[in-house]
Amino acid sequence: MIPSTFTYEQPADVSTALEIMSRAAPDPQEADGAVTVLAGGQSLVPLLRFRLAAPDVVVDLGGCAELQGIRDMGDHLWIGAMTTHHDVIRDPLVAEHCGLLAQATRTVADPAVRHRGTIGGSLAHADPAGDLPAVALTLNAEMIIDGPDGQREVPAGEFFLDYLTSALEPDELLTGIRIPKWPGWTFHYEKFNRTAQAWALVGVAAAVQRVHGDLAEVRVGLTNMGATPVRARGVEQAARGIPAQRRAVTEASRQASSGTEPPSDTHAQSDYRRHLAQVLTGRAISRAAGL
Ligand SMILES: Cc1cc2nc3c(=O)[nH]c(=O)nc-3n(C[C@H](O)[C@H](O)[C@H](O)COP(=O)(O)OP(=O)(O)OC[C@H]3O[C@@H](n4cnc5c(N)ncnc54)[C@H](O)[C@@H]3O)c2cc1C
Structure with missing residues (x-):
């Protein structure tokens, strides 16, 4: 498909970009923004081509x-x-x-x-x-x-x-x-996708502070488990101070899906995503902790 007509601007600095954007600022009553920023174009260009976005002005940040x-x-x-x-x-x-x-x-x-x-x-x-x-x-x-x-x-x-x-x-x-910077912390990102180089069905970012034989603090962020990325606070609480052992990590990871609202779509049902979140969280924390 061919995008609808727009004016293309390529400012050389941020202040010029902001000036162009203020001039073309959208009417709050209109659903479509009058101005859109272009970065790498990997998400925006398909939206333009399918006319899911139809801005009047596209501001390309490539020159900044x-x-x-x-x-x-x-x-x-x-x-x-x-x-x-x-x-x-x-x-x-x-x-x-x-x-x-x-x-x-x-x-x-x-x-x-x-x-x-x-x-x-x-x-x-x-x-x-x-x-x-x-x-x-x-x-x-x-x-x-x-x-x-x-x-x-x-x-x-x-x-x-x-x-x-x-x-x-x-x-x-x-x-x-x-x-x-997180000195003294170790990390792991665990992603589950059906084919290589595809979007995550579910992803888990884990950060762990290990002190002697225990996990002193754990932080967990979840990909694709709701309308926004979410912290798995239940796991973070359950894992605080546990021994750095796989069994204890698996037990704490059972909390991974609590409070989440994962989508059901053609790739996976929400129940399956909840199951994945628990399993992947266990793996992500274990790998971050070197278990
Ligand atoms: C085939 C394919 C597979 C992909 N797989 C993955 C994947 O597995 N995981 C993943 O995370 N991503 C994936 N992506 C998305 C990829 O990471 C894109 O790079 C990203 O979503 C958009 O970055 P972009 O620089 O291309 O932004 P654009 O497409 O240029 O912009 C995206 C949106 O952000 C706005 N925007 C961009 N920059 C700014 C800024 N500085 N200030 C304000 N607004 C801004 C734009 O106006 C637009 O609305 C995939 C994309 C494709 C095409």
């Missing part, structure tokens, strides 16, 4: 060099929103301080998608089946958002509002992601 790159900021990493999945995977800072992100990003789609798709696009798209939102939640990432009134920071826990809906306003840009 300031949105690319990864920097060590002391106690956290700053990752520019336009950094591609490919670059995240290869970055030594991410490997050293944020292995969970590298591991989960490696499971995203195929090399072609990973060369174009960006971390900012994946988070802004807010697809609960995407792998990175659950990782952002688990690692307490903060979204750096620029808009006409300046900059604000939104914790991942408040960023994902609903299915494909984030806290971004139509005239705002996600410019960067701040990811704390």
Whole structure:
């Protein structure tokens, strides 16, 4: 299909992008936004081609060099929103301080998608089946958002509002992601898909702080278990202070689906997703803890 007609803009910096977006800001009465941002285009271009999105203006962020790159900021990493999945995977800072992100990003789609798709696009798209939102939640990432009134920071826990809906306003840009370093923690991302390089039926991001023979703290984020990524708080509570043993982890992981509302679709029924969440959580925590 051919997209409907739009004006294509390619600003060279964020302030010009924001100016264009404010000028074209949507009428709140209209269902379709008047302006849409283009990052890697891996999710947006199909929407345009199927005319599920029909913006008047498309603002391509590809020319904004300031949105690319990864920097060590002391106690956290700053990752520019336009950094591609490919670059995240290869970055030594991410490997050293944020292995969970590298591991989960490696499971995203195929090399072609990973060369174009960006971390900012994946988070802004807010697809609960995407792998990175659950990782952002688990690692307490903060979204750096620029808009006409300046900059604000939104914790991942408040960023994902609903299915494909984030806290971004139509005239705002996600410019960067701040990811704390977690010294002394170990991680694992466990993804279940029917075919290689496909979306997750369910995914589990686990972070573990092991002290002597116990799991002192555990954090778990779930992919595709509701309209947004969710923390498995029941497991986190049940696993706090347990011995680092598989049997104890399996027992705590039974809480994985409590409070979730997984979808039923052509790939899996919600009951099956609940079962998967328990099994995968056990595996993710065990692998993160080196069991
Ligand atoms: C075949 C295929 C398989 C895939 N499999 C997976 C998978 O297994 N796991 C997974 O997690 N993802 C998967 N994806 C999605 C992929 O990760 C995309 O890269 C991602 O969803 C969108 O990133 P993008 O940079 O292409 O964003 P775009 O497609 O350009 O944008 C997506 C949305 O976010 C908005 N947006 C983008 N950047 C910003 C910004 N900086 N500020 C504000 N709004 C912004 C856009 O306006 C648009 O609404 C797959 C995609 C394809 C095509």
